[in-house]
Amino acid sequence: MSELSVNHLLGIKYITEEDIQLIFETADHFKEVIHRPIKKVPSLRDITIANLFFENSTRTRLSFELAEKRLSADIVNFSAGSSSVKKGESLVDTVNNILSMKVDMVVMRHPNPGAGVFLSKHINASIINAGDGAHEHPTQALLDCYSIRERLGDVAGKKVVIVGDILHSRVALSNIFALQKLGAIVKVCGPKTLMPRYIESLGVTFEPNLIEALNWCDVANMLRVQNERMDISYFPSTREYTQQFGLNKAILDNLGKEIIVMHPGPINRGVEITSDVADSKQAIILDQVQNGLAVRMAVLYLLASKIKRNDN
Amino acid sequence: MYPENVSEHFLMSQKKLLNATEIHVALHRLACQLIENHNDFSQTVLIGIQPRGGYLAKRLVGLLQNQYKIKEVQLGLLDITFYRDDFRRSEKPLEANKTAINFVVEDKKVVFIDDVLYTGRSIRSALTAIGDFGRPTEIELLTLVDRRFSRHLPIQPDYRGRQVDAIDGEKVRVCWQEQDGEDAVYLIKE
Numbered sequence: 443m444s445e446l447s448v449n450h451l452l453g454i455k456y457i458t459e460e461d462i463q464l465i466f467e468t469a470d471h472f473k474e475v476i477h478r479p480i481k482k483v484p485s486l487r488d489i490t491i492a493n494l495f496f497e498n499s500t501r502t503r504l505s506f507e508l509a510e511k512r513l514s515a516d517i518v519n520f521s522a523g524s525s526s527v528k529k530g531e532s533l534v535d536t537v538n539n540i541l542s543m544k545v546d547m548v549v550m551r552h553p554n555p556g557a558g559v560f561l562s563k564h565i566n567a568s569i570i571n572a573g574d575g576a577h578e579h580p581t582q583a584l585l586d587c588y589s590i591r592e593r594l595g596d597v598a599g600k601k602v603v604i605v606g607d608i609l610h611s612r613v614a615l616s617n618i619f620a621l622q623k624l625g626a627i628v629k630v631c632g633p634k635t636l637m638p639r640y641i642e643s644l645g646v647t648f649e650p651n652l653i654e655a656l657n658w659c660d661v662a663n664m665l666r667v668q669n670e671r672m673d674i675s676y677f678p679s680t681r682e683y684t685q686q687f688g689l690n691k692a693i694l695d696n697l698g699k700e701i702i703v704m705h706p707g708p709i710n711r712g713v714e715i716t717s718d719v720a721d722s723k724q725a726i727i728l729d730q731v732q733n734g735l736a737v738r739m740a741v742l743y744l745l746a747s748k749i750k751r752n753d754n
Numbered sequence: 755m756y757p758e759n760v761s762e763h764f765l766m767s768q769k770k771l772l773n774a775t776e777i778h779v780a781l782h783r784l785a786c787q788l789i790e791n792h793n794d795f796s797q798t799v800l801i802g803i804q805p806r807g808g809y810l811a812k813r814l815v816g817l818l819q820n821q822y823k824i825k826e827v828q829l830g831l832l833d834i835t836f837y838r839d840d841f842r843r844s845e846k847p848l849e850a851n852k853t854a855i856n857f858v859v860e861d862k863k864v865v866f867i868d869d870v871l872y873t874g875r876s877i878r879s880a881l882t883a884i885g886d887f888g889r890p891t892e893i894e895l896l897t898l899v900d901r902r903f904s905r906h907l908p909i910q911p912d913y914r915g916r917q918v919d920a921i922d923g924e925k926v927r928v929c930w931q932e933q934d935g936e937d938a939v940y941l942i943k944e
Contacts, residue, residue: 444846444847444848444849445847467850468850470852471833471835471836471850471851471853474852474853474854475836475853478886478887479888480885480886480887481886482886483836483837483883483886484837484882485836485837485841488842743836746842747841747842747847747848749842750842751842751843
C-alpha cells in the first residue's frame with residue numbers, strides 16, 4: 443500500500459492501521475531529509491496551504507509551518523485574533539474566501555469539536571485537523587506513536603498509560619485511538635473528576651493510582667493540566683494534583699525498571715512532571731518535537747499526492 | 755483480435771539482451787574505466803540511484819575492492835522520489851526509498867550509478883537532490899544499459915555497459931543474482 447485511504451486527516455478515528463504505518467514509513471524518509479545540509483525537498487512547490495488557527499497555538503503551528511516550508515509549499519497564515527471572525531463571519535464563509543484565492547490544503551485548529559469534519563463537507567480542499575476542541579489532535583497522536591516506535595521498535599504490545607486531564611484532552615482521545623489501532627494496551631490515570639464518564643467503553647482501563655499505573659506501563663504520557671479549559675474546580679488545588687499525579691525523580695527511580703516519559707507540551711514544570719524528570723534521559727519530549735516535523739511532512743506529502751492536478 | 759494463446763505470446767514476450775558472462779565482462783570494464791579516471795578513489799564517492807541503482811553500485815564496489823585492491827570506496831544511496839517531476843501526475847502513487855549518504859559530498863567527485871538510462875528524468879532529479887547534500891566538484895554518470903534515442907533531456911552517460919535500442923512500450927529489466935536469482939538483462943515487450 444502506498445496511498446492513504448482518506449483525502450483529509452480529520453482524526454485518527456477515520457484512518458486505518460495501514461494509513462498510520464504508511465505515514466510512519468514516509469516520516470522515516472523525511473526524518474533523514476531534515477538532517478541534510480539543505481533540509482528541503484521540492485515536492486509541494488505547486489501546492490498552496492492555508493494555516494487557519496482559530497485558537498492559540500505555538501508549537502503545532504510552528505511545526506506545521508516548518509513542515510510546509512521544508513516541502514516547498516506556499517503558505518498563508520491566518521489567526522482568529524486579528525481577523526473578520528470577530529466581525530461575525532461564519533466558518534464556511536471565512537474558509538471559502540481563502541479558498542477562492544486558490545488554496546489546495548487547509549490546516550485548521552478550531553475550538554469547536556467537529557469543525558474539521560463540518561468543513562470537509564462544505565469545501566473543496568484537503569483538510570488537516572490541527573486540533574478541534576476536546577475532540578482530536580491526530581498529528582500529535584501520530585508523532586507520539588512514532589516516537590514510541592522509534593524508541594521501542596514497535597508500538598504493538600506496549601503498555602501505555604496516559605496521565606492527567608483526559609476529559610479536556612484531544613491529545614488523549616487521538617492517542618487512545620492511534621495506540622489501539624497499532625496494537626498497544628492503554629490505561630488512563632488521573633483525578634476521577636477529569637475522567638470522561640464512558641471512557642472504559644473505548645476499551646481502556648482506568649487506574650486511580652499513579653504508582654500502580656507506572657509500575658504496569660512501558661510508556662507514560664503525562665498530559666498538561668489545561669487550566670484554560672477548566673470552567674469549574676476539578677481538583678482542590680494544583681499542589682494536591684501534583685502530590686497525587688505529579689511525576690518526580692524519586693518515583694521514577696524507585697520503579698525498578700526504565701519507562702519512557704512523554705509530554706505533549708507545553709510543560710507546567712513542577713505540576714505534571716518535575717524539571718529533573720523533564721530533563722532526564724528517560725524523557726523523550728524533545729524527540730517528540732523533532733518527530734512532529736517529520737510526521738507532519740509525511741501527512742502533508744501523502745495528502746497532497748491525492749490532490750488532482752488541474753492544468754486548465 | 756488474436757486467438758488467446760497467440761495474443762499472450764504476442765503481447766508479452768521477453769528477450770535476453772545480456773547473459774551473466776556478458777554482464778561480468780561489462781562490470782570489469784566499467785570498474786577499470788572508473789579506476790582510470792579516479793585513481794585511488796580518495797576524492798571520489800559513488801552514489802547508487804534508488805531503487806535499483808544500488809545493486810549495480812554494490813557490485814562495482816565489490817569488484818573495485820576485491821579484484822582491483824582499491825582500499826576504500828565510499829558508497830551512498832540516493833532516493834529521488836521527493837524530487838521527481840511527475841508528482842501528482844503519474845497514475846501510480848510514488849513510493850519513496852531509503853537515502854543513505856553518510857559522508858560529505860562537498861568538493862568530491864560524484865559518480866551516479868543507475869542500471870538503466872532511459873528518459874534521463876531520474877538523473878535530472880538526482881542532480882537536484884545531490885545538491886542538497888553539498889556542492890560536488892563534478893558529477894559523472896555510469897549506467898549498465900543505455901537506451902538510445904529515448905532521452906527527454908540532454909543527459910548522457912560517461913560510462914556505459916551496453917547500448918540498447920528499445921522502443922517506447924518496451925521495458926529493459928536488469929536482474930541481479932542477489933535480488934532476482936540471476937544476472938541478466940531482459941528486453942520485455944508488452
